[in-house]
Amino acid sequence: MSTDVPHIFIDISRLLSRARNPIPTGIDRVEYEYVHYLLQNEAERLTCVAFHPIGGIAPLPTHAVRKFLHVMGQVWGGDVTLRSRLPRLALRLTQSVLLSRWTVPRYRGKSVYLLVSHHHLTHPRAIERFLSRHGSLFVPMVHDLIPLEFPEYARPSEPLRHARRMETVSRLANGVIVPAKAVAQSLASYMQGRSAQDHVYVVPHGLHLELSQSSGRLPSRLPADGRPYFVCLGTIEPRKNHLLLLHLWRTMVEDIGQAAPRLILVGRRGWENENILDMLERCPALQGNVLEYNDLSDPDVVNLLQGSLGLLFPSFSEGFGLPLAEALVLGIPAICSDIPVFHEVAGDNATYIDPTDGPAWLKAIETLMTGKAENRAPSHTLHTNLFNWPRQVAAGIAVVDKTAALSSRTGEIDPAR
Template sequence: MSTIFLDVTRLLTRLYDGLMPTGVDRVGLEYIKRYGGHARAILSERGFSTVLTERDSQLVFSMLLASICDRNKIRAVVARGCFNRLREARLHGALLHTSHNGMEFGRYYLAMAKREIRPVFMIHDLIPLTHAEYCRPGVNATHRRRIHTALKRASGLIANSQGTLDSLAAEARHAGFALPPTVIARLASGVTERPGVTRPLPGPYFVMLGTIEPRKNHWFILHVWRRLVEQLGDTAPKLVVIGRRGWECENVVDMLERCESLKGVVIEEAHCSDVQLQAYLQHAQALLFPSFVEGYGMPLAEALALKLPVLASDLDVFREIANNIPDYLDPLDGPGWLARIQAYSQSDSSARKAQLQRLERFREPTWAEHFEQVNRFLETLQ
């Protein structure tokens, strides 16, 4: 295989800023684990890019995998990268870019062409194009530029699901672009059950996992929980909300901070370590995933891999990943969610036991399978 180049700009920036990895970041880290031993790192800013030396690439990969934030070292690496950019030669190989950051700049592709590097991007979703109402203002225009530029200039595109590929193909047709070579490579959760993990809460509880943003439907679930407290009082199950606060979530924040009936019942974990996350998931009654739209849904795969039942919105991509294993509900069916959560909170819940039986059939996508697909795809691009 020719030399692999990994754009780690987003990962290094977030490490420098002290931010916890998101789902997109975890994918990037898996690519470092798989290819980092013989890969080179690329850093970019607004389409201007530099390829780090082999030594600095290994230094950056090590910091990212260990989550070690040494800001002095990071600044020094960036400075050396900017200086070495003036002495770059043709490098040859393939770029694997696993975030959407910077893919809208034409100069980025031109620089890769001069280096004889074929750019291959992963497309996680087209939600800002298909559901702009759930995103920050202006993100739809930026993401459209990203997708259109990649359609015109990328050597290949990796989709994380059939649903994402279908959306990508539809956008290409709508915009009048030919679809470049593509492959579907589903994402693995990367979690494994750890025996003996201490239960984090004494009573029954449920988990929501993901950044707090409109499409995740936190506000709806918090209203369901307020009704649960009204009906059950002190015996109401707890809800653990894991994820940082995102954008346009003021109504959710108001509920979390000012709703008296939810205090002590809803627990917000904005900075949850991997160990804490796994403990919460392994002992919960179920994962709640009431999203209006998803490109993939990593929390779904993570929960099912840990044999945790899931109550989820009835989305095509969820069925693509999990078939009929979760219990599916309409994301606006308040009485339905209320009844199902009450049922699952009981120790003798027949509905929960039935899903646990279905869970035995779950076959989790693996990173080995993912990279087998990616490697075969790269061979076709040479």
């Protein structure tokens, strides 16, 4: 290994905390893909670490991390037989933090602590102790600032917690990775006088879509009547604006009955969603016409999207918008909110509508139903390379290396920090 590149401590705390959830969120997938890529391509300069409330941040045994990641990938791919095994593997790794804190020697070479989730950014002292112990630089990933910009869509305690996270980033980070220019612009005002242009780097996310392995089989619970359908992907919460679609579907069903396509909601149930759940469970017009799936595997989601009339994504705010990117790569038409980050992701390959303009959404949906929309499917080849995970992780690691190189020249590294 070249002496010019830094050793990388990558944190897998979020993956460990999510071991009981068989279906990944977008941030889960990001952390998984970064760790997987580094283990496959940069293992000689990699140490996986994790946070424990008592033990702080400490290294983990690489062989155990590989085993955990392999099982997690199988579970996310639909292997239900391994679901009970994953939490046990996570528990052993978490317990090993307490042991390795005292038994692993300090690393004194050039190094970077890479945290690609928001996990434990509210514990800056633990991060500071780790950086001081190893003389490391700190490169976190900030996925969004939604709790600060749109507190009405977050849990009541989340805005304050996110403000603490951003304070940690501003004070300790030597470089910051964000998934979109829109996030970089939002982050700039929280950098406490530091130039965001010099410290913040835009690296879009990749996608985990094994298109060549797609079977084309729809989930077994989907009615086999051949009725057309649209898909909405995302956690069921107010920010995702499911209510807009539910009201539109009630209107369509009342107007045209079974001639209306189905709406399929894919995502776990989130928070403060009582109005959404009331409609799903109690509105007569939606019964059998709107279906909800909370635990689909990655292959099931691919198959579902490929068989759909299109993706509907009326979210009020997003840090990136992985479902939109998924639709682009699959060549599926998408109708989405007219917000800056979606334009970054999709360019001219989506239909943009104000998330509050119900009549415009209904008109666009009806246009796709007739099959008469111009340029119905986005360009496949244009976006396949753009959202390739290995390529995007390599770009993120290039940010790590650049941050280390710049800090070496400016004398920013301070082992006694």
